[in-house]
Amino acid sequence: MEDVDIVLEVDGKNIPVNDFVRKILCGMITGSVGSLRGVEDDWKTINIGLKR
Numbered sequence: 001m002e003d004v005d006i007v008l009e010v011d012g013k014n015i016p017v018n019d020f021v022r023k024i025l026c027g028m029i030t031g032s033v034g035s036l037r038g039v040e041d042d043w044k045t046i047n048i049g050l051k052r
Contacts, residue, residue, distance in 0.1 A: 004030065 004026045008015040033046050
């Protein structure tokens with residue numbers, strides 16, 4: 001996951017993440033999304049938006 005970049009933004013404010021959090025978030029997201037039908041192994045970008 002060294003080659004994966006992650007951006008965390010809350011209410012328009014960029015939140016810096018340390019290496020530990022980056023590895024956990026990237027692993028959870030890429031593992032979950034990658035297992036879905038229709039997602040190719042050579043994906044380039046994953047965008048997830050959460051709204052409350």
